[in-house]
Amino acid sequence: MRNTFGNQFTITTFGESHGKGLGVIIDGCPAGIKIDEDFIRLELQRRKPGQSKITTQRKEEDEFEILSGVFEGQSTGTPIAMVIYNTDQKSKDYSHIAEKFRPSHADYTYHEKFGVRDYRGGGRSSARETAARVAAGAVAKLLLANYGVEINAYVSQAGAVRLEKPYQELDFSQTESNIVRCPDADTADKMIQLIDQTRKEKDTIGGVVSCVAKGVPVGLGEPVFDRLHAVLGHAMLSINAVKGFEFGSGFEGVTMKGSEHNDAFYKEGDRVRTRTNHSGGIQGGISNGEDIYFKVAFKPVATIMQDQESVDTKGEAATVSGKGRHDPCVVPRAVPIVEAMCALVLADHLLLNRSSKI
Amino acid sequence: MRNTFGNQFTITTFGESHGKGLGVIIDGCPAGIKIDEDFIRLELQRRKPGQSKITTQRKEEDEFEILSGVFEGQSTGTPIAMVIYNTDQKSKDYSHIAEKFRPSHADYTYHEKFGVRDYRGGGRSSARETAARVAAGAVAKLLLANYGVEINAYVSQAGAVRLEKPYQELDFSQTESNIVRCPDADTADKMIQLIDQTRKEKDTIGGVVSCVAKGVPVGLGEPVFDRLHAVLGHAMLSINAVKGFEFGSGFEGVTMKGSEHNDAFYKEGDRVRTRTNHSGGIQGGISNGEDIYFKVAFKPVATIMQDQESVDTKGEAATVSGKGRHDPCVVPRAVPIVEAMCALVLADHLLLNRSSKI
Amino acid sequence: MRNTFGNQFTITTFGESHGKGLGVIIDGCPAGIKIDEDFIRLELQRRKPGQSKITTQRKEEDEFEILSGVFEGQSTGTPIAMVIYNTDQKSKDYSHIAEKFRPSHADYTYHEKFGVRDYRGGGRSSARETAARVAAGAVAKLLLANYGVEINAYVSQAGAVRLEKPYQELDFSQTESNIVRCPDADTADKMIQLIDQTRKEKDTIGGVVSCVAKGVPVGLGEPVFDRLHAVLGHAMLSINAVKGFEFGSGFEGVTMKGSEHNDAFYKEGDRVRTRTNHSGGIQGGISNGEDIYFKVAFKPVATIMQDQESVDTKGEAATVSGKGRHDPCVVPRAVPIVEAMCALVLADHLLLNRSSKI
Amino acid sequence: MRNTFGNQFTITTFGESHGKGLGVIIDGCPAGIKIDEDFIRLELQRRKPGQSKITTQRKEEDEFEILSGVFEGQSTGTPIAMVIYNTDQKSKDYSHIAEKFRPSHADYTYHEKFGVRDYRGGGRSSARETAARVAAGAVAKLLLANYGVEINAYVSQAGAVRLEKPYQELDFSQTESNIVRCPDADTADKMIQLIDQTRKEKDTIGGVVSCVAKGVPVGLGEPVFDRLHAVLGHAMLSINAVKGFEFGSGFEGVTMKGSEHNDAFYKEGDRVRTRTNHSGGIQGGISNGEDIYFKVAFKPVATIMQDQESVDTKGEAATVSGKGRHDPCVVPRAVPIVEAMCALVLADHLLLNRSSKI
Numbered sequence A, B, C, D: 001m002r003n004t005f006g007n008q009f010t011i012t013t014f015g016e017s018h019g020k021g022l023g024v025i026i027d028g029c030p031a032g033i034k035i036d037e038d039f040i041r042l043e044l045q046r047r048k049p050g051q052s053k054i055t056t057q058r059k060e061e062d063e064f065e066i067l068s069g070v071f072e073g074q075s076t077g078t079p080i081a082m083v084i085y086n087t088d089q090k091s092k093d094y095s096h097i098a099e100k101f102r103p104s105h106a107d108y109t110y111h112e113k114f115g116v117r118d119y120r121g122g123g124r125s126s127a128r129e130t131a132a133r134v135a136a137g138a139v140a141k142l143l144l145a146n147y148g149v150e151i152n153a154y155v156s157q158a159g160a161v162r163l164e165k166p167y168q169e170l171d172f173s174q175t176e177s178n179i180v181r182c183p184d185a186d187t188a189d190k191m192i193q194l195i196d197q198t199r200k201e202k203d204t205i206g207g208v209v210s211c212v213a214k215g216v217p218v219g220l221g222e223p224v225f226d227r228l229h230a231v232l233g234h235a236m237l238s239i240n241a242v243k244g245f246e247f248g249s250g251f252e253g254v255t256m257k258g259s260e261h262n263d264a265f266y267k268e269g270d271r272v273r274t275r276t277n278h279s280g281g282i283q284g285g286i287s288n289g290e291d292i293y294f295k296v297a298f299k300p301v302a303t304i305m306q307d308q309e310s311v312d313t314k315g316e317a318a319t320v321s322g323k324g325r326h327d328p329c330v331v332p333r334a335v336p337i338v339e340a341m342c343a344l345v346l347a348d349h350l351l352l353n354r355s356s357k358i
Helices: A037-047 A107-114 A120-125 A127-145 A172-177 A185-200 A228-237 A250-255 A331-355 B037-047 B107-114 B120-125 B127-145 B172-177 B185-200 B228-237 B250-255 B331-355 C037-047 C107-114 C120-125 C127-145 C172-177 C185-200 C228-237 C250-255 C331-355 D037-047 D107-114 D120-125 D127-145 D172-177 D185-200 D228-237 D250-255 D331-355
Strands: A010-015 A021-027 A064-068 A080-085 A150-158 A207-214 A242-247 A265-268 A271-274 A292-298 A308-311 A317-320 B010-015 B021-027 B064-068 B080-085 B150-158 B207-214 B242-247 B265-268 B271-274 B292-298 B308-311 B317-320 C010-015 C021-027 C064-068 C080-085 C150-158 C207-214 C242-247 C265-268 C271-274 C292-298 C308-311 C317-320 D010-015 D021-027 D064-068 D080-085 D150-158 D207-214 D242-247 D265-268 D271-274 D292-298 D308-311 D317-320
Touching: A010 A127, A010 C021, A010 C064, A010 C080, A021 A127, A021 C010, A021 C064, A037 A064, A037 A127, A037 A331, A064 C010, A064 C021, A080 A127, A080 C010, A107 A120, A120 A127, A127 A150, A127 A331, A150 A172, A150 A185, A150 A331, A207 A331, A207 B250, A228 A242, A228 A292, A228 A331, A228 B228, A242 A250, A242 B250, A250 B207, A250 B242, A250 B292, A265 B308, A292 A331, A292 B250, A308 B265, A331 D331, B010 B127, B010 D021, B010 D064, B010 D080, B021 B127, B021 D010, B021 D064, B037 B064, B037 B127, B037 B331, B064 D010, B064 D021, B080 B127, B080 D010, B107 B120, B120 B127, B127 B150, B127 B331, B150 B172, B150 B185, B150 B331, B207 B331, B228 B242, B228 B292, B228 B331, B242 B250, B292 B331, B331 C331, C010 C127, C021 C127, C037 C064, C037 C127, C037 C331, C080 C127, C107 C120, C120 C127, C127 C150, C127 C331, C150 C172, C150 C185, C150 C331, C207 C331, C207 D250, C228 C242, C228 C292, C228 C331, C228 D228, C242 C250, C242 D250, C250 D207, C250 D242, C250 D292, C265 D308, C292 C331, C292 D250, C308 D265, D010 D127, D021 D127, D037 D064, D037 D127, D037 D331, D080 D127, D107 D120, D120 D127, D127 D150, D127 D331, D150 D172, D150 D185, D150 D331, D207 D331, D228 D242, D228 D292, D228 D331, D242 D250, D292 D331
Parallel strands: none
Antiparallel strands: A010 A021, A021 A080, A064 A080, A150 A207, A207 A292, A242 A292, A242 B242, A265 A271, A308 A317, B010 B021, B021 B080, B064 B080, B150 B207, B207 B292, B242 B292, B265 B271, B308 B317, C010 C021, C021 C080, C064 C080, C150 C207, C207 C292, C242 C292, C242 D242, C265 C271, C308 C317, D010 D021, D021 D080, D064 D080, D150 D207, D207 D292, D242 D292, D265 D271, D308 D317
């Protein structure tokens, strides 16, 4: 299953940027979950292009339709199919993409792998595919809400502008209050300035999305290959433009000593807790009840409004020129995608864990 | 399948640190591969404890046996089962582990998840499980050798000692020439000194393993969830003590501009190549024929020779004391594990890619 | 994956009888296959209700739409999504189903399993779901045509009327020439009479569909659990109303002696062939190049135009009365479904077999 | 996963008839099940060759060893690996198999599929592989016992000798009282005579194994492709020499009318029950709480003590002569295998069903 993610709570996505539509099948969603369509719509809007001056001005309608699996507002235990139709399929001029390989895009590798490709708007490699994930992630969030799990992602770095505060000092209710989705107002301003300036330079920058999951029950994750953080890493690295993933102490943990890094256990009421949380809420690959937190690194967007050296499908030297409207920095719109993939992983492992004991 | 990794070329591992044995089933290995048992043995020796003064002095015999799937020196297309028996199962005193949760180990989470656990030597959560992966990875390497793929991992950081040279300037034939597995002699010396000193302090440090795969054919990786780097990330994050993964430009790519980061295409003879390789050999999730390279961050080993605050299985406060012989730094022994997991991913995707076109 | 079938060439179906639509995602279809939409439409028409006086007079429009995975008439290697919208969703009176369990239907078991169910027209348990399989099977047939594989199913029994001729004596071009899809005209007439009479009696009968696959390459099927006939059996038994499956000599083979049953090998030109074919084209679970043939038993349709004893969702005794328009015998319409599932199995194993050897 | 069966409670078998050993990994067995090794041993003895005059006189030692996943007599939730070593690996003369294709065996198809094969004793295609399934099935039975599920298989036909009594009239405690495993003493005698006579004629016969599962909870099975009977059929058809599967009314149901075949619902105390059980305990693919029953057809054993026409690996005409000691009828030894596969399916679906509802 090349386009499926998950074991119990699975999603299979389909669709290209400029075909008739794209969507997702959720298979394995338990019956009896209230499916709030307004919530799904809201999540999709957070991902949508054209939200603000720092994101692409391209308009996409992400109106979705549930085709199956929901009856009288509840999941029925059968596959939930959701489709987002591509309303804007007019035959633009794609000759600049059809016969040339855009640098650091998927054009060349798709061409070689499949021999044929839908080049319109990037086809299957378009980040538009993530709309399907956001829709499915919204359903996963609705499932998780029954168990008290809450997921908050935010932009912690844009280019060189970095939010230095630890997540514990942030007020997540502020994340949506600015267009860059950074819960710290001052840092947000700096990020917005940098992104705006980068756009004027017809260039792009990368960034980091941080994510915190609270209320995750103890016991999620499988001991060996499907350690919870390994699956989270897989999920995050599968998002377009992601180059790195770290959880808990991450790459910085490398320079710590064991005696500093280890999280001492203590008892708080009935609950076993840890005094520090360098483990990022996951020990031995299994959630320990502390906050799960991780970071996801995004490269600068590959589409730039400049001329670039390349080759064409015949192997001749060619120049690729920037065209159309694109994001100078993708991370603000990546926030709901990171949350969605996190929710999908947790929902899946919540169900998997039902069979850990007799 | 909780203990399985891969789609076509799959491994399922089993076994605990101090049970009768551990091992692996490779399912999906094509028929007709020459199985060189000496090579498998050599790979296992690279992972083995007790190799040098900077690794644990604990002796483990990793003698393996192939039970099935190989006939007259060749793979037959049926499952290859390999077992490594635990020769040293004597009933030590495990009371310090049996009833207390070691900080930053899997003791507490296993206890909660399963209700019962084999506490001897960490049971299933022991890094000894990776011996099975190394054996399977050796078979994957034998398969890949038929296609000219070569994988080299090495220690690029131990604690704060960091190898600054890019991999292109390194001579991988030197990796095995020193006990820390860093191909640069000067840096290796500094690493060894740091590790040795840390051991004397009864403490531990982390490190980074870098890995380079050369000769990977164009076209490996699946477009959406199983982007080649996402699967590599999953594989690496599933190794004990790993906290982060990045490929190509990684977390540093965040601060680059698109115009700097993009890898321009050009033609070299018949081959389409890129002038830079910030993509780390993978574009749109699919290998582009350039070198694949990535980094894996390891936390400091959790077992330290010091007293630590904890709780016991009854929920009472308890002190965990260091005992036995353990690695002050795990990264030298992690080098063959990183290579093995990389080989398993590439072998799997090589086979998967056979069905990309009619 | 509860609603997925296959390993490499996989289908995931979704949708209920009276929801917005139903459909299928084909994942793993290689790039480069010509997708003939007219052929898919034709296959769907063969399954459609209301084709003749002996099938249900209920009208369903099975107009389908390809949403993704096909570009300029060719498969692109990305998921092919096909949707069949339910045009006739008017809110009929379903109270006779909503609160009563129809005998030998899925009403009671769905109710217990999920706690909630879409009762309209049987919901997910409706045979309308097989339209999605037929659409996907048509794509599998287009793939198989590239390898010279041809699949022919036909009605070999309706109630007690049985076609006694072996398949070798039949002219498959005649299967579609009559409304019961039996390639022997005389037997077809008897079947039609019986079905027509049964309809008048407000009752139903069962039947048998036989299937022959010619031109299947040697080597398809996996040695142990996924023996080719085991997967074919799984596929056939997953069709609504199926009660039995046999291949080659089947249940009759039980009374034969080994010396009669064994298929002697001989050489015909360059090809190894067998003098008889009690093996049904499959030996040791792997195709041997001879014709694959098997039979599928269908029970009488559960919906009858008579009053039946039952209970309701509150556990009270209740009478279920026949209503609406239903097939007196399902087997003529099952012919394209059996062919579709056969094609899906063979396409999947054709791709799987690409990795049997190095 | 070519050698894996199941979704949640999975088995992966490995091993050849005359390699070092064969075995099974159970992955997904919940923690906390008491593992009774004596019971596993007993089940293996029921399958073992050399039990009586009507089975092969070949001696095989099926002594098994649990390598992992069990601690202090309980499953730990980690993979349970069980190995059965092949003690009798002496280098016999296999030239009669090595270079000739035995009729109706897997020799030719393996040769073509893999290019190489372990011909000793049939290699992977040997029925000895089923010992691994019986061991795993015993663990599944131990799991199911916690839920009150009981499985009884028996021989209902040997060649033309058929047990006419319905299963409700049988006393399953008598199944093991005779060497043919038919719970009806008179029929058993006739079967034994027939088998003994067949052996003297150096020939073989087939048979039918019937199976009844009592106490299966309502709700097992998945709606579409993994209907409970479809998975049972897959499981049974994956056993060596099986040619057919039917459940409930089976092939005979074809000639019944809907009004006869439908199982009327009624209330018995708190329980919804059916007056008849033509459904075989499964409706809409989901268990309804009534007895599950099905039949499995076995062809006559392919190895006969007579000369047979064949070809050799070079494509020359050749004569295959009978050699060694083999079963004249395999069905008595198939009884525990059928039970094991049934237990594996039910255990898997019991766990799967834990996620049907929120």
